[in-house]
Amino acid sequence: MFNRNPSWRSRSADETNARDRKRRRKTLSCYLCRKRKLKCDREYPSCGRCQKAGHGDSCTYEPGSLEARNDVDEDEPSTLIHRVDNVQIRTPASSVHAPIDDPALMASKKASDDAASSKLLMQAKRISELESRLASLEASVNQRPLPCSRLERGAFPAKLSIKSTLLVPDLSGAGPKDAKEIEMMRFRGKGYKTNFYGVSNTTSLVGQFPELWTFMNDAFKNNPAGVRVGNDLDALKSPLKKKAKEMPINILAPSDAELFSLLPTQEVMDNLLQLYFSTYETTYRILHGPTFWDEYRSFWEDPEKRRSGFMVLLLSIIATVYCGSSKEPFSYIADSSSAREMSILWIRASESWLQYQSEKHMTLTQVQVRCLLLLAKQVNQVKRKQHWAFAGALMRFGMQIGLHRDPSLLGRKIAMFDQELRRRLWVTMTELELQASIDRGMPSSTAGLPFDSAPPRNINDDDLEVLSQQPPNPRPWQEYTETSFLHISQKSLSLRISLNSVINNPTSHLQHDDVLQYTEKIMEQLEKVPPWAKSEGDLEDVSRSSVFPRTLLSLQLQQFLIMLHGPFLRRTGSNPWYEYSRMVCLKAANSIIDQHSKLVESGNYALCMLRNDVTRAALCICQTMFISNAIQSDLFLQNMVHSFSQTVEKVLAMLEDYVIRLGRGFSSYWFVSAAYSLAQSKSSVDSNILRDQAMNRCTRLYYRILASQEDLSRTDALEPNTEMDATGLPLLASGPVEDIAPELEEFEYSHFSGWSFENDWLFDFGHE
DSSP, rough: OOOOOOOOOOOOOOHHHHHHHHHOOOOSOOOOHHHOOOOOOOOOSOOOHHHHOGGGGOOOTTTTTSGGGSSSOOOTTEEEEEEETTTTEEEEHHHHOOOOOOOHHHHHHHHHHHHHHHHHHHHHHHHHHHHHHHHHHTTTTTTTOOOOSOOOOTSSSHHHHHHHEEEEOOOOOSOOOOOOEEEEEEEEEEEEEEEOTTSTTTTHHHHHHHHHHHHHHHHHHOHHHHHHHHHHHHHHHHHHHHHHHHHHOOOOOOOOOHHHHSSSHHHHHHHHHHHHHTTTTGGGGGSSHHHHHHHHHHHHHHHGOOOOOHHHHHHHHHHHHHHHHHHHOOETTTTEEEHHHHHHHHHHHHHHHHSOOOOOTOOHHHHHHHHHHHHHHHHHHHHHHHHHHHHHHHHHHHTTTTTTTTTTGGGGOOOHHHHHHHHHHHHHHHHHHHHHHHTOOOOOTTTTOOOOOOOOOHHHHHHGOOOOOOOOOOHHHHHHTTTHHHHHHHHHHHHHHHHOOOOOOOOEEEEHHHHHHHHHHHHHHHHHHHHOOOOSTEOOOOOOHHHHHHHHHHHHHHHHHHHGGGGGTTOOOOHHHHHHHHHHHHHHHHHHHHHHHHHHTTTOOOOHOOOHHHHHHHHHHHHHHHHHHHHEEEEEEHTTTTHHHHHHHHHHHHHHHHHHHHHHHHHHHHHHHHHHHHHTTTSSHHHHHHHHHHHHHHHHHHHHTTTBBBSGGGGGGOTTOOOOTTTBBOOOSSSSOOOOOGGGGGGTBBBTOOOOOOHOOOOOOOOO
16 A cells, blocks of 8 residues: 655655755766666766677766766866767857856756757767777678677687787797787789789698798708709700790681590590599589480490580590599609690680680580689699689679579570579589689679579489479488589588688688687588488498588588687687687698598599698698697697697698699698698707708609609700619708799799798788
């Protein structure tokens, strides 16, 4: 019941005035803290408690409470200065301090001034918030908001951030040292003969390993074998370059007879085609198996039905797998294997035919040849510096013919069979272009690109008939089909596009919460990769055919774990966030190397020929080995050094095999060889001996190629009387080498003679 005591209703004027006088104290806390009866730190524009609770936008103060926190500038008595987030609002001092005798007018004037000041300050606060949001949006273009992570973030620092820079601490133990801010990109050349590689490029890890720079330079200066082998290679390449310039340029399209003469025997063709369909075609769907094999059988049985377009299609296919299928003994033409030179011949013949085809009368074969040529160039390292540009051109070509729009928009003008093939080709183009962007360290053309082409159906090629009027029913996504890779890969496409954009954005500021959220997103996508081959009946066949696509599904996600957590490898201290990042990097690197190693051991070199994951993973492990020796408190890493050594030696074996098959790829082999020796230099072994070992590994590999030239008359660069050691390495005089810096415009990856890190790797140390 309510209290109806009259004395409660009426109070004396003295009591009321006394109570009013008691409550005239300024109210400085925000509305929300006062309402919840919590202590407020009275920070502007929003208090700390509201910010932590996520109510920063709703944090407001009572009009008139802001003036109490602002100082009056004594030098300018005519104005009152309010500061809100470095925004100064000046109001006439007379509006606050003007002498007014009338108490009622004074109260009215004060209330008006309070309201005006509060309105101005709230507007300044709103402007400041909008400017902050705009800057945040510009810095995170194409980055979608992520849900809260389930990881325990309370154990990590609240303001730790990752930029596209690296703070390099002093690991030498000599004392404190100012951290250097290094932008992790590669910018080399002079004038307009320059090349740029972004953060996601594999060599960015070399930039995060500054001790490796000095080690590699010292190895060259104190071992003349690198310069000598480069001179020997130049002697082989010079006459070949001269002969190539003298050859007449064929401006005509190759005839059918010329195209047929380039094809190998039917037996060789059968093996190469089977290899292609068991590797690349299980991931990037370019062909339709049943229709291709029908025409292939007819190609050999009825010569009159041979199409020039189909012959070019065959040349493009075998160019992607020829180097990976070649057997010993290997032969070379200068620094390129004979198998690679044959593949390049097939690529050039296909390009020559393609440029004379009418775009007005576009056919499925022309689109397929364009996709296969990009794949073949990437596998054989043909014009490697232009792969990103080639992939972007292919992407724009696909948009030009409308592959990015769903073919159902044209109704019956496009057959059901062609609709499904168009969807497959578009997704294949996006996957190839995205990975080329990651390898180059550039933004992808798919970022922000509106397209509504539906994902390919999870079906086998036998389910898709040419004359079918109705689309086939898709299989469950957990069931393996010949299109499973594209179907599942589309689920993580937006995440991978976002990651590539953020990592290669020089203005991005990834907070540790963002890294954790992205990490969790990646792990969720990895968990969605189905194991396949569940039933006993198809266990063997399905498991064998699904290894390649399943491995690629994992690799294209795990590569981002090293990119995200790599900048924390060198961070020291007891912060658990650094330890967590090192463990994530190590686990991802070991998994990447293990998956590649299993494929290579089974005789499948296709993925190792296409991607450079093992180099990134090995450099990550070598840097961790080096850090574990520098940071004595990290007992776990020190105990894992032996295991790391075995893993890196596997990578060196895979890279050596890659070099032998192509004659290219020496830079990756040299980076890993030098990093491995540097990681071992912290042990009791003499660092000079380890430098020589790193150099000797490369020079032996070079001389193995120089000694296996296809035309023996071209091996005159090697002096016949040069003495060799037991391993086949020429015995050269030791001592420092002067003037080893090459001309940058003539520098090639495979030519590392006279290589100087400072001249080639122009990391900018000046930006802070």
